[in-house]
Amino acid sequence: MKPVLQVKNLVKRFGALTATNDISFDLHEGESLALIGPNGAGKTTIFSQIMGELRQSEGSIHLYDEEISHLKPAARIKRQVSRTYQVPRPFAELTVLENIRIGHMPNSIWSMLTQQPDLDYERELANKVGLAEADHQRTPAELSMGDLRKLEMARTMATDPKVMLLDEVFAGLTTAEVAQISDLILQMRADGMTFLVVSHDLPALKPLVDTAIAINQGQEIARGSFNQVLADPAVLSSYLGEV
Amino acid sequence: MKLIETKHLIAWAAFLLVLALMPMFVSNGTLRIFIFANFLAVFAISWDVLSGRTGYISFGHPFLIGIGVYATAIMSKRFGVPVEYSIPLAVLVTMLGSVLVFLPALRVKGSYFALVTLAFMELAYQLVQVIRPDLTGGTRGIFGIKTITRGAENGYYMSMCLMFGIAFVSWLVMRTQLGTALSALGMQEESVEGSGKSTTKLKLAAFLMSAFIAGLGGAFYAHYVGAIAPRTLFDINFLFTIIVAVLIGGSGTIIGPIIGAFFLTFLLEFLRPYLPGAGRYFIYGGIALLLYMYQPKGIYSIVDKLIKRWRGGAV
Ligand SMILES: Nc1ncnc2c1ncn2[C@@H]1O[C@H](COP(=O)(O)OP(=O)(O)OP(=O)(O)O)[C@@H](O)[C@H]1O
Numbered sequence: 001m002k003p004v005l006q007v008k009n010l011v012k013r014f015g016a017l018t019a020t021n022d023i024s025f026d027l028h029e030g031e032s033l034a035l036i037g038p039n040g041a042g043k044t045t046i047f048s049q050i051m052g053e054l055r056q057s058e059g060s061i062h063l064y065d066e067e068i069s070h071l072k073p074a075a076r077i078k079r080q081v082s083r084t085y086q087v088p089r090p091f092a093e094l095t096v097l098e099n100i101r102i103g104h105m106p107n108s109i110w111s112m113l114t115q116q117p118d119l120d121y122e123r124e125l126a127n128k129v130g131l132a133e134a135d136h137q138r139t140p141a142e143l144s145m146g147d148l149r150k151l152e153m154a155r156t157m158a159t160d161p162k163v164m165l166l167d168e169v170f171a172g173l174t175t176a177e178v179a180q181i182s183d184l185i186l187q188m189r190a191d192g193m194t195f196l197v198v199s200h201d202l203p204a205l206k207p208l209v210d211t212a213i214a215i216n217q218g219q220e221i222a223r224g225s226f227n228q229v230l231a232d233p234a235v236l237s238s239y240l241g242e243v
Numbered sequence: 244m245k246l247i248e249t250k251h252l253i254a255w256a257a258f259l260l261v262l263a264l265m266p267m268f269v270s271n272g273t274l275r276i277f278i279f280a281n282f283l284a285v286f287a288i289s290w291d292v293l294s295g296r297t298g299y300i301s302f303g304h305p306f307l308i309g310i311g312v313y314a315t316a317i318m319s320k321r322f323g324v325p326v327e328y329s330i331p332l333a334v335l336v337t338m339l340g341s342v343l344v345f346l347p348a349l350r351v352k353g354s355y356f357a358l359v360t361l362a363f364m365e366l367a368y369q370l371v372q373v374i375r376p377d378l379t380g381g382t383r384g385i386f387g388i389k390t391i392t393r394g395a396e397n398g399y400y401m402s403m404c405l406m407f408g409i410a411f412v413s414w415l416v417m418r419t420q421l422g423t424a425l426s427a428l429g430m431q432e433e434s435v436e437g438s439g440k441s442t443t444k445l446k447l448a449a450f451l452m453s454a455f456i457a458g459l460g461g462a463f464y465a466h467y468v469g470a471i472a473p474r475t476l477f478d479i480n481f482l483f484t485i486i487v488a489v490l491i492g493g494s495g496t497i498i499g500p501i502i503g504a505f506f507l508t509f510l511l512e513f514l515r516p517y518l519p520g521a522g523r524y525f526i527y528g529g530i531a532l533l534l535y536m537y538q539p540k541g542i543y544s545i546v547d548k549l550i551k552r553w554r555g556g557a558v
């Protein structure tokens with residue numbers, strides 16, 4: 001079977017710093033891959049290159065067998081890959097439902113003008129990520145960090161992706177909220193969603209992924225099953241400097 | 244969500260009624276002030292549709308309005324084109340001109356963008372003097388442009404219909420998903436992109452809408468006053484009057500720029516006997532500043548709060 005997402009020999013240089021150093025991986029439909037590594041390892045930078053927010057220095061990115069490197073973010077999202085942001089950047093003066101609406105509305109000016117927003121869909125999605133009915137008309141300033149993460153999930157899901165890149169979706173969440181988001185991810189996996197997940201919360205990550213790639217200073221240092229990678233000496237020592 | 248709710252329709256109908264009955268209650272002199280207020284409201288809405296929503300602050304609006312003014316004036320005065328054609332054509336030319344202002348918005352943001360657009364206004368002022376002064380009238384401008392109204396009442400109804408029509412249609416547009424997306428662009432451009440929407444297309448749409456309104460307002464204005472001079476048109480005072488009207492009234496709304504335009508026009512008129520000349524502009528600058536410090540969202544939000552409090556008390 002052809003991979004859904006194929007990253008080949010990806011390199012990203014910021015001046016003298018090589019933030020991504022020859023990273024390659026395939027992601028198959030329904031698969032869930034974790035990208036782990038210490039702070040500054042280059043995880044978010046890989047996401048940004050897949051989404052087209054950063055242009056890679058070298059290497060290729062294929063989505064459904066199509067080279068997408070020349071495409072703008074909006075065009076990639078249209079091809080059904082979408083990401084959450086490590087630091088959620090919601091639309092401050094829009095309500096929760098309107099925030100979701102931005103993700104869900106069509107990308108044609110004419111359709112934006114003529115199509116009514118799908119309120120039922122917006123409510124359903126908000127409920128699905130665990131945003132209470134009372135929060136639907138609130139603005140982001142009135143939400144907790146946990147709720148902001150849920151909103152970020154919902155906004156991303158609203159773009160109708162088949163491949164989701166999740167960047168630190170558990171950061172700042174309570175144990176109960178971690179469980180809630182984990183359930184949601186598991187449910188989406190059961191429905192066939194393909195995931196690339198970045199998280200520092202390794203225990204939370206474990207039940208969600210099939211395989212993992214550990215990176216440090218932009219380079220791959222280990223890959224395999226999640227447990228295998230965690231037990232790898234190189235991975236252990238890369239995390240030693242942390243905490 | 245319905246696009247139009249009954250309570251909104253009632254509010255708009257009441258507004259229209261007040262505007263329509265105005266000539267019965269005020270003198271012709273006051274009516275003439277209202278005419279200028281109507282035009283300023285049109286320009287303020289035009290500015291707000293672009294800058295108030297998307298956050299791209301335009302200092303170039305006199306440039307856009309000027310294109311509309313000059314285009315119709317030249318067509319009608321120099322080539323005898325009937326106004327039924329010259330006005331729509333002028334609007335079209337203004338929209339084309341706005342693409343020039345749009346291009347820098349693809350690269351620069353914030354104050355840099357504002358400064359680039361300011362350059363357009365100054366450039367236009369210089370250009371009308373050197374390029375084909377036989378058409379533009381050079382520094383002296385163009386006189387004897389065909390007027391389309393006669394008398395204060397006639398002029399008032401023309402300007403009022405124009406203003407009301409533009410306000411209502413803009414309000415409708417801003418209530419659609421496009422309006423939501425444009426506001427979102429002003430709050431977090433990156434997240435709009437990250438939500439799969441082309442920010443380039445959205446920005447272009449905002450520029451074209453803003454230019455449509457500016458061109459329409461400018462063209463009708465030319466055929467109302469019948470004379471134009473480049474120094475009063477491509478003028479920093481004119482620019483600031485538009486922006487202050489929006490800020491005083493409340494940006495990001497339709498009614499805000501209208502309130503601001505009316506308030507400002509009458510304020511300037513009231514101050515005229517006491518402070519002739521440019522001194523008046525200091526006063527309104529001061530008022531704008533005070534209001535901005537006290538209530539950055541403008542008069543509209545003060546009124547809105549009062550109404551809500553009054554309603555809350557009544558229930
Ligand atoms: N736009 C940029 N310009 C210059 N350097 C950058 C840029 N973006 C990231 N970097 C650098 O690239 C490296 C990798 O950053 P990245 O954010 O991808 O790490 P990360 O693995 O996501 O870290 P964290 O776990 O803290 O989120 C860091 O050294 C960072 O400082």
Ligand SMILES: [Mg+2]
Pocket residue numbers: 043044045086167
């Ligand atoms: Mg990161």
